[in-house]
Amino acid sequence: MSTTHNTDSMAVYMRDIARYKLLTAEEEIELSKRVHDGDDNARQHMIQTNLRLVVKISRRYLNRGLALADLIEEGNLGLMRAVEKFDAIHGCRFSTYATWWIRQAIERAIMNQSRTIRVPVHVAKELNSVLKHANQLRTLLGREPTEDEIADAIGIPVERVQTLIRTTVTTESADALQYGSDSISIYEVTADEQADAPGDRMETDCRNDMLEQWMEKLTEQEREVVRMRYGLGGFGEVQTLEMIGQHMNVTRERIRQIQVKALKKLRLIVKRDDISLEEIL
Known part of the structure; x- marks a missing residue:
């Protein structure tokens, strides 16, 4: 199928889904x-009124081995699953959940x-770990995590x-991407035309409420490390391991160990409390 035909088909699809109005909370x-x-x-x-959400999210995964149309198709499957499992009584908007x-x-x-491009099994496992931790941090922070995080x-x-991220980037686009310790995100993030929409505040509050419930299951020390490390709970700016270590009068390595342990706990909590995880995202 030609590139022109693909482009035309996508344009038709975008026009079709644009006619569906977004839903109110009610x-x-x-x-x-x-x-x-x-x-x-x-x-x-x-499903129809949320197809644009799938397109917006799909664009963030460009240049990682799948065409936009394929990303949208896979995202639509996730959307269908979300519609089946959504329970509005918990107070979160559907877009947060989906x-x-x-x-x-x-x-x-x-x-x-x-796997189809013959990435070694051990590399695929490492990459899966990166994606899982990225999801976990995205939930925790309410934003895309940096590579350092x-x-x-x-x-x-x-x-x-x-290196792991580069394994999913096509050869043609690899030269166009730069990865550094100061990069903002591991994904190509497109502008969000609804970033300042009134519903975003509600969704952020919902996510924060669920996060606080999860954090209560950590020890006081673990909560403090996580909040300082990621600028949560009034700490404002993200603090380095060294800064937190000085604050707590322990080594940088000890803070890193506490952080890793706390994140593992959160991951188990999220896995156990499936509904809470899905609503916060």
């Missing part, structure tokens, strides 16, 4: 109830693609994280 609640009652029309309506499912579906497809969480050099 409409989400009503449709969610109908979906749980087996109303297929309600299910289809929830984002995790969409990302998970896309990242799983990228991992499968990495991912490396710290896993306990590997940042150069290794950069």
Whole structure:
């Protein structure tokens, strides 16, 4: 299929999905109830009104081995799953809930693609670890994690994280990308035209509420390290391991160990509390 044909098809698709209006919170609640009652029309309506969300998220994964159309197709599968599992009674907007499912579906497809291009098994496992930790940090921070943050969480050099990321980038685009310790994100993030939408505040508050519930299950020391390391809970700026070590009068390595242990705990908590994880993302 020619590039021109692909471009034309995508343009038609974008025009088609643009005609569906975004749902209000009240409409989400009503449709969610109908979906749980087996109303297929309600299910289809929830899917159609959120197709633009899939496109927006899919664009963040460009140049990682899959074409945009393929990313959207995989993301749509995640969206369908989110519609089936969404429960509006917990107070989060559907877009917050669905984002995790969409990302998970896309990242799983990228991992499968990495296997088709003959990435060694041990490399695929390492890359999967990077993606999992990136998801965990994204949940914790409410933003895309830096390569340094991912490396710290896993306990590997940042150069290794950069190498693993490059394994999923196509040869043609690899020269156009630069990876450094100061890079903002491991993903190509596109502008979000709804970044200042009123609903974002609600979604952020929802995520923060769930995060606080998770953090309560950590020890006081672990909570303090996580909050200082990622600028949470009023600490403002992100602090280095050295800075936190000086504050607590322990070594940098000890702080790193506490951080890794705390993040492992959070990951287990999130895995156990599946509903909370999906709603916070």
